[in-house]
Structure formats: structure tokens, C-alpha cells
Amino acid sequence: MGKVIVLLLLILALAGGGIVWFDYLNLIDVKTVLAPVYRFIGREGRTQAKTKADESLSLDAERLAIRLEALELRDREMNNREREIQIRYAEIEQMAQELETRQKALDDRENSFNAAIREAETKDRIVEQNARYLTGMEPEKAVEILIAMDDQDAIDIIRKTEEIARAEETTSIVAYWFSLMPAERAAELQRKMAGRPAALN
DSSP: OHHHHHHHHHHHHHHHHHHHHHHHTTSSOOHHHHHHHHHHTTOOOOOOOOOOTTOOOOHHHHHHHHHHHHHHHHHHHHHHHHHHHHHHHHHHHHHHHHHHHHHHHHHHHHHHHHHHHHHHHHHHHHHHHHHHHHHTSOHHHHHHHHHHSOHHHHHHHHHHHHHHHHHHTOOOSHHHHHHHSOHHHHHHHHHHHHHSOGGGO
16 A cells, blocks of 8 residues: 555656646646645746737747847847948048048149149249350340349349359359449349349249
């Protein structure tokens, strides 16, 4: 008789453990029935979503819900990354526009600088040509032409004439030109030449 009782208790224990295990695996739902037992041992019953009368829970449904939640999370992450990429792209595009504007400004400045150099070189060639032309003329006629010129143009030619004489190691005719000019005109040209160095012309 004692063995029968022990076997019955063992069967009941195995059945109870199986029921709890199947409930944990969501194969069956016995939470309502086992709720007093859980409370008796000081634990709350495992919560589970309530279902409608015509709805049943299964492992496949929970796995599907988990996958859908993971997909939704991944979709949010992809949207965040897409927004970050768009913001970064806008920043890069703005930087590219700024670089293009700076490059254009540098190109314009370089073109202006090159144009100024070409203009200065052209002017220097013209001044040198005029200086050689006046040097080859009779001094009296050359002085008449210099007197008729603007002060700055006359100073440019006089300085270029002196520069050519130094380069060719010949005597400059500039002093003789000054001697043939009216005293006031010669003094005015010499005063301006002394007051403004050649590098500033």
C-alpha cells in the first residue's frame, strides 16, 4: 500500500512539473489554475498576453512577433542612418559649393594679377621703345617731346633711359635733357623723381 501511495505521489509530481513546463513553453495555459499555487509559494504567476476567445497563442506567433519587432527596430535604425547620411551629404555639398566659390575667387584674382602683369610688361616695353627712340633723336627735339608729355610719362621715359644706359654701360643723356629744359620744368620733374622711388611707378 505504501508503494502505491509513493507511486501516485510521484505521478502527481511528474504531472505537475510537466504542466508547469508546458505552460512555460506556451504549449498550454494553466496560469489561472496555478495562480493560487504561485501565490502560496510567494511568487507571481508568469504574465502572458490575454487572448480573445477565438485566438490562441503559440511559439510560432511569438517568434513572428519578435521578428516583426526586430524588423521594426532595424527599419528605425535604417531611417536614422538615412537621415544622418542626408545631413552629411548636405554638409558635404555646402562645403563643395564654398570650395567652388573660393576657387572661383582665386581664379579671378589670379586672372586679374596676370592681366596686371601683362599690362605692366606691355607698358614697360612701350616706355623702353620710346626711351630708345628719344635717345636716338636730336636732344633738342627729344626735350620738346618730353616737355609736351605728362609729368609721369616723362619721368618713366627718363628713368628707363637711365636704366638702359646703366645696362649698356654708356653715358646717360638724361642730364643733358634736363639742361635743355626750362628750369622750372626740369626742377619739377627732378622733385617728383626724388619724391617717388622708381619701384612705386
